Amino acid sequence: MSTSPDTAAATGTDSRAAPATASGGEEPQKLPILALLALATAVFITSLTETLPAGLLPAMSGDLRVSESATGQTVTIYAIGTALTAIPLTAATAGWRRKQLLLTAMAGFALANTVTAVSSNYALTMGARFVAGVAAGLAWALLAGYARRMSPVPLQGKAIAIAMAGIPVALSLGVPAGTFLGTALGWRVAFLAMTALTVLLLLWIFTTVPDYPGQERGERPKMLRALRVPGVSPVLFVTLVFVLAHTILYAYIATFLDDLGMGGDTDLVLLVFGAASLVSIWVVGAHIHRRLRSLTIASTLLVAVSAALLAVLADNTALVYIAAALWGLGWGGVPTLLQTAVGDAGGDSADAAQAMLVTLWNVAMAGGGIIGGVLLDVVGSDSFPWTVLVLLLPxxxxxLASRRHGFPAKRLGA
Known part of the structure; x- marks a missing residue:
């Protein structure tokens, strides 16, 4: 995923202190659906573009005249772009008006995707992917904060779930569609489609998403202070290792399936995975306000069971599809769970905690691409699910250990 935003960069406040709007005879609380769907579309496009090469590795590697493991680093460099720049650019642009910054980031994203689509040079493609990661990181550093600020406190969990729904939609519909489009018309068409969608999104953001001021200089966050807040470090650790485990397998899923003799089923397996992710994010959105801890435990166990099936019984085609469904059920709600957990734990430092989360998320994405490439070349793709299992244990x-802070049994205000 590149998926995790700097809340105060969008809000300038502790989300838990936001006023509730409905009581007694007042108008019922509502979500700004059109604006939230615009944010979800931004998440969709950035998430899809980050992982799109996973379904197009053979075609891209042929055109760029490099190995599939080298082509897989187009996912890595995107994540590195976000990881290296999310915190410094978020701090540098903290005074910008939020809508202006979001439009600028998405415009840069469209430009980078266009260069990727037309490039035949590996180095130029990697440079464009790095820039796309930088632009996506800026956007991600706004999105959850935007969702929280636009919504009443009791509905903020659902608002984030709607905004983050772009991730499972990208995985369930976008990646299979991009894989199909890339197979039928060429991988370049898939990236040009991302540019076209981004242009349309710019118009949507301009017309429906409200604007908010940036932060005053004295309000801007101290990043390292957030690490001393109880609960923040456990959430950041879980983010780093969980995303690393997921990416090692997902970034090379086309190659993994091809080695199983299921290369022609890649789009269908991804469709099953993503459809299950949609179910997951619906369940998380409905229950996160009261069951964040149990949902996080369930997500971890579901992904672990999926990895165990792929490790032991991958020679059975039906079980591969079952494993993909369990994987999606476990993974789909994870971005919402982790962003909400770190926002809750951070309190007055939620802005800094969110910025650190987006950085670690993308460090994990980059690490997953690198480690997966090394495993592929040295051990083989059958090592991927075993690696996922090992990483999910901690x-x-x-x-489980963070019952008081980080992943508490009862959320504040629930």
Missing amino acids: VLVVV
């Missing part, structure tokens, strides 16, 4: 331990 994730589960930390979630």
Whole structure:
């Protein structure tokens, strides 16, 4: 995913202190659906563009005249672009008006995707992917904060779930559609489609998303201070390791399936994975206000069971599809769970905690691409699910241990 935003960059306030609007005879609280769907579309486009090469590795590697593991680093460099620049650029642009910054980031994203689509040079493609990661990181540093600010406190969990729904939609519909489009018309058409969607999104943001001021200089966050807030470090650790485990397998899913003799089923497997992710994010959105801890534990266990099936029984085609469904059920709600957890834990430092989360998320994406490439070349793709299992063990331990802070049994205000 590149998926995790700097809340105060969009809000300038602690989200839990936002006023509730409906009581007694007042008008019922409502969500700004059109604006939230615009944010969800931004998440969709940035998430899809980050992972799109996963379904197009063979075609891209042929045109760029490099190996599939080298082509897989187009996912890595995108994540590195976000990881290296999310915190400094978020701090540098903290005074910008939020809508202006979001439009600027998405415009830069469209330009980078266009260069990727027309490039035949590996170095130029990698440079364009890096820039796309930078632009996506700026956008991600706004989105959850925007969703929280636009919504009444009791509905903020649902608002974030709607905004983050772009991730499972990208995985369930976007990646399979992009893979199909790339197979039928060429991978370049898939990236040009991302540019066209981004241009339309710019108009949508301009007309429906409200604007908010940036932060005054004295209000801007101290990033490292957030690490001393109880609960923040456990959430950041879970983010780093969980996303790393997911990316090692997902970034090379086309190659993994091809080695199983299921290369022609890549788009269908991704469709099953993504459809299950949609179910997951619906469940998380409906229950996160009261069950964040149990949902996080369930997500970890579901992904672990999926990895175990792929490790032991991947020679059975039906079980591969079942594993993909379990994987999606576990993974789909994870971005919403982790962003909400770090926002809750951060309190007055939620802005800094969110910026650190987006950085670690993309460090994990980059690390997953690198480690997956090394495993592919040295051990083979059958090592991927075993690696996922090993990494998920400390994730589960930390979630279980963080009962008081980080992943509490009861959220504040629930």
